[in-house]
Amino acid sequence: MNLTPANFEGLTVVVTGAGQGIGLATAEALLAVGATVVAVDVSSEGVTALAGRYEAVVPLAGDVTDARLIDALDQLFDARGLTLNVLINNAGIARGKSALDTSDEEFSAYFDVNVLGLFRLSRWAVGRMRQTGGGAIVNTASIFAEIGAQNSSGYSASKAAVAGLTRQMATDYGPEGIRVNAVAPGLIETPLTAERIRTETWRRAIMIDQCPLRRVGKPEDIARAIRFLASDEASFISGQVLAVDGGWAMGRYPRPEA
Template sequence: MTNNNPAYDFTGQVALVTGAASGMGLAAARSFAENGAAVALLDRSADAVEQAAQTLIDAGYQAIGITCDVTDEAQVAKAVDQAVDTFGRLDMAFNAAGVQAPPADAADETAEDFDQVNAVNLRGVWAAQKHELGHMRKQGSGAIVNCSSLGGLVGLPERAAYHASKHGVVGLSKSAAVEYASKGIRINVVCPGVVETPMVADMLEGQAEAMAGIIQDQPIGRLGQAEEVAAAAVWLCSPAASFVLGAVLPVDGGYTTH
């Protein structure tokens, strides 16, 4: 796919991305860097996040890889502090870390699966946003984009726990957006559809028939690309979206239009 993304001037600014070792997080980290920002990449996979950061450094960009499990608030606090200590400030964040839950009848879902998917997808976003806001509040400026899903906008069979976590991200973000609007900080949400990432690849392999139906329901008729979601997140962090606040933006090939 040809990259026709607009260019931004993020020189002197700092971006932080969770789930940054692969997929949409990595695509966003790369885009922030290509547009001049110093980037802190956070991921629970130490080897993968260090490799991702080193790739950006080798390309001439400013980056640091930080091992961080977003389900552990103490790790999140330490990682955000490390990013600020390294680069001096925090201007933008894309909280992209997320996991799927195995499909299950709503009467049969386990508490363990519910707790795990909510620990990453909702509590992890809450923790990241909380500690990012702590630094941005001192600056009086900043932009945060939280990653929900088409699952934050609709319901689907056998997805109750996952969709609960993603609906939660929308409510969390909207409330914080209203609270911080007067403090110079913008908070928005992207809701990706079925995007070609490692997580979706695993789903496609294990649930080919169900996933084929979901792809068919995307009017655009194809999977999304990680770079397409990253482009939306980076735009929402940019001055081009200076009057966009509390928005919940589907990036789903039209899935949620019907």
């Protein structure tokens, strides 16, 4: 029996959306345990800065909606002689509108980024992992895949698709040693959400005051969960969507009145 905490020495991990927020925290969490991280982001600024702080970072500017990203990754891996061990599909877009106010084009944009981009990268990862005996894929879904977010039809629907694809791919590729899981964050304070958390009192009342842990999540809360699911410590876990939301989704608990 081996109960030694897992490390990622000698492993290569691709993290999308690695320039800020959850993706950046995830990249740093993996670097802390010895991984080589291929940091992908639509903007080169964040991943270039990350590479300036860590020698084990390979930055790659790329849009997950661009099918040519797969070719860029293949070229990078082949040129450097890297073996893909883990894929973290974190890149995504949020916010949105109600169904009545959402156009076909806006709805499609959520699926292009949150689902189709993730699907392409996962398909690519499976092709590489099956040649080397397996690996792990961890997707970023959302607690709002299960509980509808107000005025967020495209986001909620696309994240539900992520959860479904996670379970389906876990079924198909588990026999080849490839585990597929997802995290489902609740309200997380990132550069994209910090202003809304500060200014929208209704959001605080619903998402923080009614959360059993009574706080907003931090990117590192999600990063640690992703690292666990990607590690050998989760070697018998696949097809799961892990809620990381402070207990919010299991039941809302308003503060008792004074």
